[in-house]
Amino acid sequence: xxxxxxxxxxxxxxxxxxxxxxxxxxxxxxxxxxxxxxxxxxxxxxxxxxxxxxxxxxxxxxxxxxxxxxxxxxxxxxxxxxxxxxxxxxxxxxxxxxxxxxxxxxxxxxxxxxxxxxxxxxxxxxxxxxxxxxxxxxxxxxxxxxxxxxxxxxxxxxxxxxxxxxxxxxxxxxxxxxxxxxxxxxxxxxxx
Numbered sequence: 001x002x003x004x005x006x007x008x009x010x011x012x013x014x015x016x017x018x019x020x021x022x023x024x025x026x027x028x029x030x031x032x033x034x035x036x037x038x039x040x041x042x043x044x045x046x047x048x049x050x051x052x053x054x055x056x057x058x059x060x061x062x063x064x065x066x067x068x069x070x071x072x073x074x075x076x077x078x079x080x081x082x083x084x085x086x087x088x089x090x091x092x093x094x095x096x097x098x099x100x101x102x103x104x105x106x107x108x109x110x111x112x113x114x115x116x117x118x119x120x121x122x123x124x125x126x127x128x129x130x131x132x133x134x135x136x137x138x139x140x141x142x143x144x145x146x147x148x149x150x151x152x153x154x155x156x157x158x159x160x161x162x163x164x165x166x167x168x169x170x171x172x173x174x175x176x177x178x179x180x181x182x183x184x185x186x187x188x189x190x191x192x
Contacts, residue, residue: 001063005056012049013163015119015146017041031134039140047117050150050162051098054114057169058095064177071184081176082107087168090152110154114162117150
């Protein structure tokens with residue numbers, strides 16, 4: 001499960017993609033601009049990647065509870081750790097909202113949301129910009145230098161870097177719960 005989460009981190013922090021197209025009409029104009037980016041993933045895909053990462057980090061909870069139980073340790077240790085770690089409660093809110101579409105109850109009490117997921121392409125990462133009438137095409141030559149941003153917002157409007165929240169949550173899982181599991185070898189049970 002931890003390997004899956006590491007892979008999900010890599011995917012969410014990599015802007016590389018085949019490209020995407022979108023159209024928009026600027027305010028005050030009567031024509032539609034077609035925008036195409038080559039070499040980067042669609043912003044919607046980036047948001048999906050972040051949401052999947054939040055779901056996987058939160059889903060680790062069930063695996064940890066099972067591992068504690070298998071070692072004869074109280075599984076409520078996991079919930080106690082969650083309640084004592086704001087990052088884990090924010091991850092819970094975002095994952096549950098992603099899975100269920102809305103959030104009636106908030107683990108954090110602050111109804112954390114993932115917002116402002118996107119990226120900025122620095123000038124030196126752009127290979128070309130072609131404008132042909134209403135069509136604009138941007139070729140990205142170095143997607144590894146693209147700056148990805150995502151924000152966790154809580155009410156009342158506290159803003160945090162989403163990757164920092166995810167890293168804090170994983171640190172809590174690893175330093176508190178996984179460390180406890182590792183320190184207590186599984187109970188040897190024999191069949192009779």
